[in-house]
Amino acid sequence: MKARGAVLPVVGVLALIGLWWLATIVFSIEKFLVPSPADVVASFLELPGYLLGQSLVTLAETIEGFSLSIVVGIPLAMLIVRSPLLERTFYPILLAMNAVPKIAVAPILVVWFGFGQGPKVVLVVLVCVFPVVISTASGMKSTPHELVELLRSWDASRRQEFFKLRFRHALPQIFVGLKVAISLAVIGAVIAEFVGADAGLGFVIVQSGASADTSLAFAAMTLLAIMSIALFYGLAYLERKLVPWAEEHR
Amino acid sequence: MKARGAVLPVVGVLALIGLWWLATIVFSIEKFLVPSPADVVASFLELPGYLLGQSLVTLAETIEGFSLSIVVGIPLAMLIVRSPLLERTFYPILLAMNAVPKIAVAPILVVWFGFGQGPKVVLVVLVCVFPVVISTASGMKSTPHELVELLRSWDASRRQEFFKLRFRHALPQIFVGLKVAISLAVIGAVIAEFVGADAGLGFVIVQSGASADTSLAFAAMTLLAIMSIALFYGLAYLERKLVPWAEEHR
Amino acid sequence: GGSGGTPSAGRDKVGYLTSFGTFGRDAYAYVAQEKGFFTEAGLDVTITPGSGTVDVLKLVAGGRADVGTADFTATAITVAKEKLPVTAVAAVHQRSLAAIISLEGNGITRPADLAGKKIADQAGSTNQVMFPVYAKAAGLDPASVRFVPAAPPALPQLLASRQVDGIGQFVVGRPLIEAAARGKKAVVLPYGDLVPDLYGNVVVTSKDLAARNPALVRRFTAALLKGLGYAIEHPDELGAILKKYQPAQDAGVAAAEIGLMASYVRPAGFTGPLGQVAEARVGKIIGTLTDAGAIPAGALTPADVVSFGLVPRS
Amino acid sequence: MIVLDGVAQVFDGRAGPVQALAGIDFEVGENEFVAIIGRSGCGKSTLLRLIAGLLPPTRGRIFVGGEPVTRPRRDVSVMFQRPALLPWRSVLANVMLPIEIFGLERKSYRDRAHELLELVGLRGFEKRLPHELSGGMQQRVSLCRSLIHAPAVMLMDEPFSALDALTRTELSGELQRIQLEQPRTVVFVTHSIEEAVVLADRVAVLTPRPGRLRKTVDLALPRPRVPGRPDVDQAGRELRDLLTAPFGEEAT
Amino acid sequence: MIVLDGVAQVFDGRAGPVQALAGIDFEVGENEFVAIIGRSGCGKSTLLRLIAGLLPPTRGRIFVGGEPVTRPRRDVSVMFQRPALLPWRSVLANVMLPIEIFGLERKSYRDRAHELLELVGLRGFEKRLPHELSGGMQQRVSLCRSLIHAPAVMLMDEPFSALDALTRTELSGELQRIQLEQPRTVVFVTHSIEEAVVLADRVAVLTPRPGRLRKTVDLALPRPRVPGRPDVDQAGRELRDLLTAPFGEEAT
Ligand SMILES: Nc1ncnc2c1ncn2[C@@H]1O[C@H](COP(=O)(O)OP(=O)(O)OP(=O)(O)O)[C@@H](O)[C@H]1O
Ligand SMILES: Nc1ncnc2c1ncn2[C@@H]1O[C@H](COP(=O)(O)OP(=O)(O)OP(=O)(O)O)[C@@H](O)[C@H]1O
Ligand SMILES: Cc1ncc(C[n+]2csc(CCO)c2C)c(N)n1
């Protein structure tokens, strides 16, 4: 997983870019529909500082909202695992909240929370708390009965059962939830920026979309993809640090 | 989980509705912003047949796209688990695809696939294939080493290792992925309908949005939530049928 | 951010929403900011890009923004149907910018050619709502034209890729469409040619603010309209100013848009002050909308939707 | 110390109920070492789980130290039949787990943990993870974990089953020494008659499923006992004969 | 049938390498029954995994039936130290699993599966799930699974460790009977000297970690052997003495 490990992902991404480029040429796709990688790079190079600045805005919202989802989601999952009563009562509420398309909610959030970062962060939380909760809960529930019984035999408190056992056991599954959530978080921030924002990559996409500047929109989306992939691999790195015991030996 | 089991979820949802209603009254939230449950019900009762018809359109797109995601996602996950090489090459591509906000892609899909169901189903697949792949892959990777070794000792084929062992072992985690994906599928269908549709609940939302008929929009969103919850519990039911061996005894 | 860098001591804070994003057509607000018109009026204005008429109306009605810009027809319909507590205080466009845009070679050169064609537009847009009125004026059966709903960002692409024969647009969209269509000339059929009564965008505020602080509203409107006037007279400057605030915008397209917009802000023969709204015309529009079935009969009077007391007079 | 009064256990499974234990009346005195012997599946592990308060009995009552058992107690420690190690914890951290759970000061127990690991022959493996150990090594870690604190009652479920004869003898000798120095109440499930004879004050023999108390045998041999000593071997032979003899009316 | 030539195994763990086996040269003849005895952690299970082709040796070469072992073979069956049952499969379905994997006709093996389950005392438990069984019952299911087809080589890792003395004797008797009727090559890891003496043609004794071949003992006693028969018991005593004696130069 050292230098050699980085080669294949790069190959994959390069292959993707190559295919994209080829497609734009072979099918002679119009630039306004799908610009070629060269167009996109040119678009980026026109405003590199501006675009990076907007990326940082989106990144900040993403990370804030994502962190908040963890802070909210994991205790919620614990409550759900602890009490089937709470589970049956909370789940439908969570599901209902999750079911609503967030773009439809974004304007309401702006009315409530104003034009600042607030509504963006809230939307990110709304978008990504569900995968965090459901994967954490499922991971904690699947803790082997014999280990739960072991801790019970010492009359361990519920808190100890959670932190010394269930949480640790669930970590690999929690990370699956987080990996799903992080991409959603980025998208949530972008959606929030579609409404009532004057900064961020979402804003850039709206602006460029309405002005048919597809190259710029693709540049913004490429930055989003890069951000999302970087965050994903950041999580994967953290996972390797936190869950070093080989995955299969559970 | 019989009749009694249904009471709590209903209580939860009723509590949510009560809170919503209370909020509209206590904070005297304007109807054009957040209508009360009564307004929403009134809106629904004006056009019950029409709204149910639109729900069916969205439901069909959702189920088609969701099924397709399973058909595509699970074999993809198997490839990824089978070969670390493929994993490293494919993952970043998958991530990049997942990172792009789908609302930004939707217009391109309409241009390519026209105004029919096609682009909606494609968008649903794009939205929900990632959680399916990542949770399936993670579940299959976490198969206990001793069981993998057992099958290897019989010189089982890779296919047998997957279908008789890894897939079965991963089922609970696959279901977590599916449960996350199903909500995303509904939302994906709605987003697709935002862009180029003349039917479906997404279309209803856009149209009501254009005239600030917030009650109608909320009626549509409520139907979406109901649909989403029903699909979720459908999956949960299927899970109980397919994975009856008590969860903790793995 | 959209606000200027000057200190705000002693000036009244005003939050302003553009109608949609920060395109050339909405850039006059930045001109007013840049040229110091707001500061002169004792105002500290924050410009936020809006996301369409209905969102703007909700945010203004909900008190999140003090003033905004919205399409008048959509505003009238929304106020009539949903009783949003907003009111118009000035017109940005004396004639509606609504139009059907097509491309050369699509077989459309005049309104009558639209028969049997497929038009894409945002669901519920003014262009779609007013189309029957426009069609009647053009001697065309509205039912002979098929509208397909599509999201705004997809429209130019749908037109250029020939998925549809025409799209609902604002007349100022011509440069963009031609840029997207790469070389092909756009065919623009403005509704204003046949339905000259329709206003385009108007400045809106909440009924509450209009009642509470009419002087502030007047001051703001005057400063904004001063920016509008300056913008249509100096389109070349506008591009640079907009680019300064919104680097992602194309200065050339913005200048072209505002150039096209000039004759809608101040049409030939228009002698009134910038921003004028005439009560009689509003009454006529309401009548037209009622006839078109867009609003229920008797649901709206001109005073419900326009604060004529605040409208600029000569 | 431990009293079982008419205890029965029925499990409800998918394929119908299973009667694991039926009508067990039994007492274990303070600091008494009782070995439980019975055929595989007769309910020995179930009996320990009942005494530990991990399972409420279907019928009957259980008392430990005079109090009815309703939930696990900290002065009762269980060593399970399977090692049940936390896979992400090193050997040492697994042994120290009860200390953490009880909120005791770790430092003062760390030396004891090292001593115990040394005793069972796991010196040098402190930092390894469970999956790096052999089956018998895992069982020895589990044994150390159950010995790290000093509970009043110890319930041990085949603690030496995965060990070779030599290690087994060594460790049962150690257990005897510990029991002589610091006597505790021990209930010890085993399949080894030799082990039972060396360790136990009394041997309880269960019938096959459903488990009933078939007989208890008192072993009043002087300690320390070692296998090979004539009286110990003789007791072993007697016990074996008893087990091999056909059951009376209790047979299934 | 099985040839090990200079086989060594080193595991690389987080906390440094562990030498499990060192320089093993060893042969098992066709249809020979070899018991492996050695202290816990000496590398017995590792040895079986090497022969089974589940682990490539760090050093040395392994042949089965004259061919070098590079991967598992279907004519070699392994019974692991832990039951390794698929938790979602019923007892019967677990026993039938190898038949499914080999693509053999299920119907013709179902009777055999029932017979085997009956033989090990699990009649009536066919439809239960593994977690509803006791430890010893799980091990017996695993035993049935390893006997359902007739491989040329059987590698068995402490197959009776979780069983009571009686069941153990019964089953080792059964194993001996099967071996007399249909002889196979068997490598059988055990901690029970009695078992080794009853079953094996030859006993291989390994030294403690790193496991080396300390000695092999031929047992040319007439079959069927039963514990208690003087010559069998005598052989057992000799083997025990050998094991208890201090190691020579090989000691760790
Ligand atoms: N996967 C592994 N990683 C690291 N070390 C291992 C691994 N498997 C086994 N070992 C080490 O190899 C040695 C031999 O292990 P093995 O399981 O073969 O012993 P064994 O003789 O079967 O012992 P037991 O009788 O306790 O089952 C042990 O020291 C163990 O720690
Ligand atoms: N969770 C359970 N669900 C259903 N049946 C169970 C459960 N646990 C145990 N049993 C049944 O109870 C009986 C006794 O099981 P137990 O584990 O107590 O036996 P044991 O005496 O410890 O056997 P062994 O010596 O094999 O460990 C068995 O028939 C078993 O099938
Ligand atoms: C009534 C109405 N018309 C258009 C837009 C969106 N919009 C803003 S600029 C532009 C042209 C670029 O294609 C479009 C379509 C809207 N929000 N409301």
Ligand SMILES: [Mg+2]
């Ligand atoms: Mg047991």
Ligand SMILES: [Mg+2]
């Ligand atoms: Mg072993």
